[in-house]
Structure formats: structure tokens, C-alpha cells
Amino acid sequence: MLTLWFIIVALMLATYVILDGFDLGAGILHFCVARTDNERRAVLHSIGPVWDGNEVWLLAAGGTLYFAFPLLYASSFSGFYLPLIMVVWMLMGRAMGIEFRHHIRNEVWTQLFDFLFMISSALLAIFYGAALGNVIRGVPLDQNGLFFEPLWTNFRVGAQNGILDWYTVLAGLVAFFALALHGANWLAMKTDGEVRRRARHTAGFAWYAVVLLTILSLVATIWVRPGVLDNYRVYPVGYLIPVVVFASLLLMRWFHARERDCSAFLSGAVYLAFMLVGAAFALYPVLLPSSTNPANSLTIYNVGSSAYGMKVGLVWWILGILIAVGYFVFLFRFFRGRVHVEEGQEGY
Amino acid sequence: MDSALAVDRLQFAFTITFHYLFPQLTMGLALLIVWLKTQAIRRNDPQYDAAARFWAKIFGINFVLGVITGIPMEFQFGTNWARFSHYAGGVIGQTLAMEGVFAFFLESAFLGLFLYGEKRLSKWGHWAAAFMVFLGSWLSGYFIVATDAWMQHPVAYAPLGDGNVQVSSFWGLLLNPWAIWQYCHNMSGAVITGSFVMAALGAFYLLSRKHTEQAQIYVRTGVVAGVIFSILQLFPTGDTQGKMVARYQPATLAAMEALYDTTSGAPLHIIGQPDVENKTIDNPISLPKALSFLTYKRWNAEVKGLNAFPPDQLPTNIDLLYYSYRIMVGLGTIFIAIMVVSAFLLWRKKLFATRPALWVLMLAFPFPYIANTAGWITAEVGRQPWLVYGLLRTEHGTSTMVSSGNVWFTTLGFMGMYTVLALLFIFLVRREIEAGPQAANPGAAKPAVAAAG
Numbered sequence: 165m166l167t168l169w170f171i172i173v174a175l176m177l178a179t180y181v182i183l184d185g186f187d188l189g190a191g192i193l194h195f196c197v198a199r200t201d202n203e204r205r206a207v208l209h210s211i212g213p214v215w216d217g218n219e220v221w222l223l224a225a226g227g228t229l230y231f232a233f234p235l236l237y238a239s240s241f242s243g244f245y246l247p248l249i250m251v252v253w254m255l256m257g258r259a260m261g262i263e264f265r266h267h268i269r270n271e272v273w274t275q276l277f278d279f280l281f282m283i284s285s286a287l288l289a290i291f292y293g294a295a296l297g298n299v300i301r302g303v304p305l306d307q308n309g310l311f312f313e314p315l316w317t318n319f320r321v322g323a324q325n326g327i328l329d330w331y332t333v334l335a336g337l338v339a340f341f342a343l344a345l346h347g348a349n350w351l352a353m354k355t356d357g358e359v360r361r362r363a364r365h366t367a368g369f370a371w372y373a374v375v376l377l378t379i380l381s382l383v384a385t386i387w388v389r390p391g392v393l394d395n396y397r398v399y400p401v402g403y404l405i406p407v408v409v410f411a412s413l414l415l416m417r418w419f420h421a422r423e424r425d426c427s428a429f430l431s432g433a434v435y436l437a438f439m440l441v442g443a444a445f446a447l448y449p450v451l452l453p454s455s456t457n458p459a460n461s462l463t464i465y466n467v468g469s470s471a472y473g474m475k476v477g478l479v480w481w482i483l484g485i486l487i488a489v490g491y492f493v494f495l496f497r498f499f500r501g502r503v504h505v506e507e508g509q510e511g512y
Numbered sequence: 513m514d515s516a517l518a519v520d521r522l523q524f525a526f527t528i529t530f531h532y533l534f535p536q537l538t539m540g541l542a543l544l545i546v547w548l549k550t551q552a553i554r555r556n557d558p559q560y561d562a563a564a565r566f567w568a569k570i571f572g573i574n575f576v577l578g579v580i581t582g583i584p585m586e587f588q589f590g591t592n593w594a595r596f597s598h599y600a601g602g603v604i605g606q607t608l609a610m611e612g613v614f615a616f617f618l619e620s621a622f623l624g625l626f627l628y629g630e631k632r633l634s635k636w637g638h639w640a641a642a643f644m645v646f647l648g649s650w651l652s653g654y655f656i657v658a659t660d661a662w663m664q665h666p667v668a669y670a671p672l673g674d675g676n677v678q679v680s681s682f683w684g685l686l687l688n689p690w691a692i693w694q695y696c697h698n699m700s701g702a703v704i705t706g707s708f709v710m711a712a713l714g715a716f717y718l719l720s721r722k723h724t725e726q727a728q729i730y731v732r733t734g735v736v737a738g739v740i741f742s743i744l745q746l747f748p749t750g751d752t753q754g755k756m757v758a759r760y761q762p763a764t765l766a767a768m769e770a771l772y773d774t775t776s777g778a779p780l781h782i783i784g785q786p787d788v789e790n791k792t793i794d795n796p797i798s799l800p801k802a803l804s805f806l807t808y809k810r811w812n813a814e815v816k817g818l819n820a821f822p823p824d825q826l827p828t829n830i831d832l833l834y835y836s837y838r839i840m841v842g843l844g845t846i847f848i849a850i851m852v853v854s855a856f857l858l859w860r861k862k863l864f865a866t867r868p869a870l871w872v873l874m875l876a877f878p879f880p881y882i883a884n885t886a887g888w889i890t891a892e893v894g895r896q897p898w899l900v901y902g903l904l905r906t907e908h909g910t911s912t913m914v915s916s917g918n919v920w921f922t923t924l925g926f927m928g929m930y931t932v933l934a935l936l937f938i939f940l941v942r943r944e945i946e947a948g949p950q951a952a953n954p955g956a957a958k959p960a961v962a963a964a965g
Binding site for chain 1: 573576579580581583586587589590591592594595597598599600601602603604605606608609610612614616617618620621622623624625628629632640670672676678679680682687776801849911912913914918921922925933936943
């Protein structure tokens with residue numbers, strides 16, 4: 165049961181990264197692929213009906229984490245205090261950028277909110293990557309399973325961790341480029357004309373950055389925390405995960421060259437999913453490793469809820485997620501196809 | 513740690529109070545918009561469609577503000593109240609996760625369809641989208657109220673070996689009697705805000721002789737819903753809620769009334785300032801024996817006073833509790849008076865021409881916001897000194913690892929951000945009110961001018 169909830173939380177977070185990932189990516193590229201007001205509106209139109217629902221996966225995953233592993237929620241949310249509140253601020257800024265822009269047709273107004281949308285999307289991507297980097301590297305947990313990290317200390321990976329050190333900054337860059345590439349693939353699939361051309365162009369060179377950073381981050385991870393390979397040694401089937409990661413990158417390139425935008429986008433989703441699956445596979449059964457004393461690590465065994473709560477939770481969770489998936493299929497089908505923005509049209 | 517506790521409380525109180533200004537309107541408007549859409553179909557009247565379209569714009573702006581200011585709430589449980597989350601996560605994690613899975617997905621999926629899909633959907637399809645948005649927002653309200661109700665009146669839990677608690681009955685948690693009555697009281701309060709705002713804008717347009725036809729729909733809808741829900745707010749929902757407090761939180765009841773000695777035939781103070789140090793009330797005007805009667809339906813029933821409880825189990829801010837309760841009840845009574853008189857004039861077909869009544873309706877709209885806020889202050893200050901009533905004291909719920917300096921940093925950040933949000937909100941809503949509703953086009957059913965060529 166504990167393992168099942170570990171998988172559920174990991175799956176919900178992966179779903180969040182894939183879904184919100186493309187609209188974060190679209191935000192990162194907002195200024196780079198769209199120059200005129202119509203082009204910017206095309207970008208916003210492509211994510212407009214779905215971004216809010218995508219973001220709900222974060223809140224739902226957070227809520228699920230809360231009830232399945234209360235101590236983990238308490239420990240990580242208070243330990244990552246400042247970066248999490250900043251994530252909240254950026255989520256708020258991003259929502260303002262997307263939802264307030266279209267109220268007034270004035271260049272100063274729209275440019276302000278375009279900028280807010282772009283900068284908060286970019287910073288969020290970097291923060292998410294750094295957060296995952298912190299989880300893999302470990303944090304200085306005490307015997308009560310609690311910790312607190314300042315934003316940065318000396319940028320070295322050591323006993324006095326800050327949120328940001330060279331390793332987590334690297335993870336942040338991986339996330340930034342990976343989501344930018346994901347967003348570029350999304351825009352290539354959902355728009356046409358100039359925006360699509362620029363998105364495809366961006367996807368072309370972002371791909372090289374992602375390949376390079378993926379290799380670098382794998383090497384760095386093994387160097388910073390050799391323990392990540394333990395599960396792979398015990399269950400060699402895990403070595404398939406990095407194989408899928410690189411296969412999906414190659415496939416993405418192949419589809420990209422043949423202008424099969426949808427398939428390229430889906431390969432990108434597989435890439436993101438298996439990067440996260442690889443991390444979860446390496447961590448299990450640990451949820452948050454201690455960088456100071458391995459005995460203090462939070463595992464599914466010492467933070468899990470009771471059996472009754474998890475059992476009853478499973479019933480409503482399956483029901484709720486089936487309904488939610490139904491909405492998403494309906495919504496993405498309803499708004500399928502490339503977006504066309506015309507002068508004077510309402511909405512985004 | 514003491515100072516961190518104070519700032520943690522300040523931050524939660526500030527962010528939740530600001531947040532709830534928006535959902536109380538959207539939850540109320542959601543119901544009224546479904547009503548307008550139903551009328552549009554039933555009467556086949558495009559005026560009602562135009563009204564729904566206009567209110568959807570106001571709804572949309574408020575909804576976005578509600579989403580933006582709602583994100584910090586769930587985070588704060590973990591960031592600022594880690595010990596509470598660890599203690600109670602096995603119980604309230606259930607309701608909070610259900611809110612995400614059942615309500616947020618529903619709302620977010622259908623809001624876009626409702627706001628931007630009218631042209632692509634059939635009449636009933638668009639009605640269904642409006643209904644789903646209503647359902648999502650009201651479900652969301654239930655899960656949040658059920659969470660708060662468990663903190664007010666913990667049920668269906670079992671202690672774990674490590675001193676924390678765990679849900680022991682799923683339905684017991686969801687059907688907590690406190691949650692059911694608190695929900696009815698709270699949602700009725702939200703509809704009151706929605707109907708006063710709708711009526712106020714209608715009254716404003718009528719007084720300024722603009723958009724008359726639309727304005728009459730707003731006033732009529734607002735007054736009809738307002739009179740129904742103002743009465744429901746008092747009875748049975750408010751009355752039962754009060755009895756719940758008397759039964760399960762007797763110290764809170766004594767503090768709400770600033771009643772020091774246990775009294776048979778206790779009076780109800782209408783006016784008077786409590787003096788907690790000297791245990792008196794200055795210049796009271798009271799209804800004799802009314803408190804006993806309202807609480808127990810017997811004029812001479814005994815009501816326990818503050819002196820009957822150990823000092824460390826009394827609410828920590830008796831003054832604020834006393835006033836917030838009075839503001840809520842006093843305003844609630846005034847709402848009934850305003851709405852009953854307006855409904856009478858509406859029935860006599862005189863309301864739209866009675867300018868003083870329109871002035872009152874127009875100026876009344878801020879007060880439901882105040883009453884709803886005062887009601888929540890009564891509930892949450894009344895729960896003190898407990899975070900989970902009788903189980904976990906508030907000072908034992910904070911994050912031990914987060915210093916007061918860090919909490920001040922984020923609190924000031926929220927204050928700055930919310931100031932900007934408030935200005936943007938007022939600016940955007942003012943624009944919509946200035947632009948007004950688009951006139952319903954009765955000729956819309958006819959084919960448009962044939963395209964030349």
C-alpha cells in the first residue's frame with residue numbers, strides 16, 4: 165500500500181510536469197517566438213483553456229502527498245520555506261500574466277503582463293529543477309525528520325547545504341531547457357505561420373542543449389550521490405530507463421526533422437516522464453534523503469499514513485482521477501487543432 | 513518562537529481574509545448565473561442571456577483573483593504550520609486532497625468552456641458548463657468547510673502510536689454534523705454577497721438611468737435571492753450553528769457574549785463594550801433572558817460564564833470575538849430588513865421607481881463582505897486557544913524550523929503583492945461596470961444581413 169501511494173504521488177507529479185511543462189515552456193519562449201500582439205495572443209490562446217487545469221495537478225499532487233505522507237509534507241514544506249513561498253508568488257504572477265492581459269488592448273498594458281508571464285514561467289522552471297535537485301542530493305534532516313535550508317550558502321555540495329549549490333543550479337538549467345523544448349514542441353504543434361516557424365527553429369537548437377545537459381546531469385548525479393545506483397544494481401531492469409530517455413530524445417529529433425509535430429511533442433513527454441521515473445526509481449523507498457546522516461532519511465515507512473486512511477483514499481482517488489482524466493480528454497479534444505487568432509477577436 | 517507564532521497567525525489571517533473576499537462572491541454568483549441561464553432558456557428571453565454574459569465577466573475576474581489568492585493557502589499548511597500538518601495530515605489531508613481531485617479539476621475544466629465557449633456550445637451545453645462551474649465551486653467549499661469543521665469539532669479520528677491522529681471513519685469525517693450546518697450557513701452567506709452585489713449594480717444603473725432593462729433583471733434576481741437567503745442565514749442555519757457552539761464550545765459562547773458569571777436567564781447585549789480586566793460591560797443595552805432563550809429555548813436556562821472555565825482554555829481575544837459576533841448578527845438582521853422591504857416593493861411593482869430604496873440597495877453591497885468576514889473571525893478566533901479544538905493548541909502547530917524573520921519576509925511580500933492585486937481588481941471591475949452589459953439583440957435569431965456577393 166505504501167509503495168502504491170509512492171507510485172501514485174510520483175505519477176501525479178510527472179503528469180503535472182508534462183502538462184504544466186508545456187505551458188511553462190510556452191511562457192519561457194513567449195518573447196522569443198512571438199513578437200507581435202497577434203502572435204503573442206496565439207501563444208496564449210494555445211494554452212488558455214488548459215493551463216489552469218494543468219496547474220491543478222500540482223495542487224492535487226500536493227494534497228495527495230499531504231494525506232499519504234503527512235510528515236514528508238510538514239518537513240519538506242517548512243524546510244524549503246523560502247523557495248516554496250517564492251514558487252507561490254511566481255504561480256500567482258503567472259496567473260496574472262495570463263488572465264489579466266486580455267482585458268485591455270493597450271500596448272503598455274499587454275507588454276507588462278507578457279513580461280510577467282515570461283519571467284515567472286522561466287523562474288518557475290528553474291526552481292522546479294532546483295527543487296528536484298535538492299531531493300536527489302539530500303537535505304540536512306535532523307533526527308525528527310526536519311530541516312531548514314537558506315537560499316544559498318557557499319554553492320558547494322556539502323554539509324552546509326543551501327537550496328542553491330552548483331548541483332541544484334545545474335538541475336535548474338536542465339529543467340529550464342527541457343521545459344523550453346517541451347513548450348517549443350507544443351507551440352509547433354498548436355500554432356502556424358511565423359510562430360510555428362520560430363518554435364520549430366527554437367526546438368532545433370534547444371534539443372542540443374537538452375542532450376548535453378541531460379548527460380552532464382547524469383554524470384553529476386552519480387558523482388554527488390553514488391547511492392542513486394543502488395536500486396539499479398539490485399533491479400537491472402532499471403537500466404532501461406536511461407535507454408528510454410535517450411531513445412525518446414533521438415525520436416524527437418527524427419520526428420522534428422519530418423515535421424511530425426505531434427509525435428515530436430509526445431516524444432518530449434516520454435522524455436520528461438522517464439527522467440522523473442528514473443529519479444523516483446533511484447530514490448525508492450526514500451522520499452527525502454538526509455545529506456548528513458542516512459538514518460534520518462524520510463522513507464515511505466517512517467512517514468506513511470495509517471492503512472485505513474490509505475485504503476479509503478484509494479477508493480475515492482481512483483474514482484476522482486478517472487473523472488478528471490475524462491475532463492482532460494474532453495477539453496483537449498474540444499480545443500484540438502491549431503489556434504488561429506484574428507484581429508478583433510475576443511479572449512486572449 | 514513566540515514571535516514566529518504571532519507572525520504565522522498574522523500571515524494566515526491576512527491571506528485567508530483577503531482570499532475569501534473573492535470566493536464568497538463567485539460561489540454566490542455561480543448559483544445566480546445558473547438561475548439566469550435557466551430563465552433564459554425557460555422564457556426564451558435573450559435579455560437573460562445577456563445578463564448571464566455580463567455577470568460571467570465579473571465572475572471571471574473574481575474567479576481569477578480567487579485562484580491566485582487561494583494558492584498560498586494550501587502551501588501555508590506545510591510551510592508555516594508543519595507541526596499541525598504532521599499531527600493532523602492523516603485526517604484533513606483527506607478532505608484537502610479530495611478538494612483538488614474532485615472540485616478543482618471540475619472547476620478548471622469547465623470554466624474555460626463557460627467563459628469562452630458560448631458560441632461553440634449549444635444552449636444546453638453552455639447551461640451545463642455554467643452548472644458544472646457552480647457544482648465545482650460549491651464542492652470546493654464543502655471540502656474546505658469540512659476541513660475547518662474538523663478543526664472546530666474533531667470527529668472520526670483515532671490516535672496513532674506517535675501521538676498524531678488518523679482518520680478512522682471516512683463518512684464520519686465527511687458527514688461531521690458541524691460541517692453540514694457550517695456549510696449551509698457559509699454558502700447562504702455567499703449567496704447573500706452575490707445577491708447584494710447583483711442588486712447593487714442594478715440599482716446603480718437604474719439610478720444613473722443606464723441599461724434599464726438589464727438593471728431590472730439584476731435588481732429582481734438580487735432581491736428575490738437576497739430575501740430567501742437572508743432569512744435562511746438566520747434560521748435555521750445560524751440558529752443551529754449557534755446551538756452547536758453552545759453544546760461543543762461552551763467557553764466560546766461565554767466569550768462571544770462576554771458573560772463572566774454563570775447565569776440563569778442570561779441577557780443578550782446589543783450594545784456595550786466588554787472590559788475583560790474588570791469583568792464588566794460598559795454602558796450595556798441588553799435584552800433580558802434573551803441569550804438563555806436563544807441558546808436553550810428556555811427563558812431561565814443556565815448559561816455557563818467565563819469564570820467556569822480554566823483560564824488557559826478561554827479564547828485568547830475575547831474583545832475581538834465579542835465584536836465580530838455582534839457585527840455578523842447585527843448586519844444579518846439589517847440584511848433581512850433591507851431585503852424584505854425591497855421584496856415588498858418589488859411585489860407591489862414600485863421598487864424600480866422608488867429611488868430611496870435603490871439608494872439603499874446600491875450602498876448596502878459592502879456589508880455582506882463585512883458580515884461574512886466577521887462570521888469567519890467569530891468561528892476562528894472563537895476556536896482559540898485551540899488549533900484543533902480540545903486536541904492541539906495553536907502554539908503547538910507552527911513550523912519549528914522556520915524563524916520569525918523568514919515569516920516576516922514572506923508576510924510583507926504577500927502584503928505588497930495583495931496591494932497590487934487589489935488595485936488591479938478595482939481597476940478591472942470598474943472598467944466592466946463602466947462598459948456595462950451589451951444590449952441583448954432580439955434580432956440575433958434572424959439571419960444576419962446577407963453577405964453581398
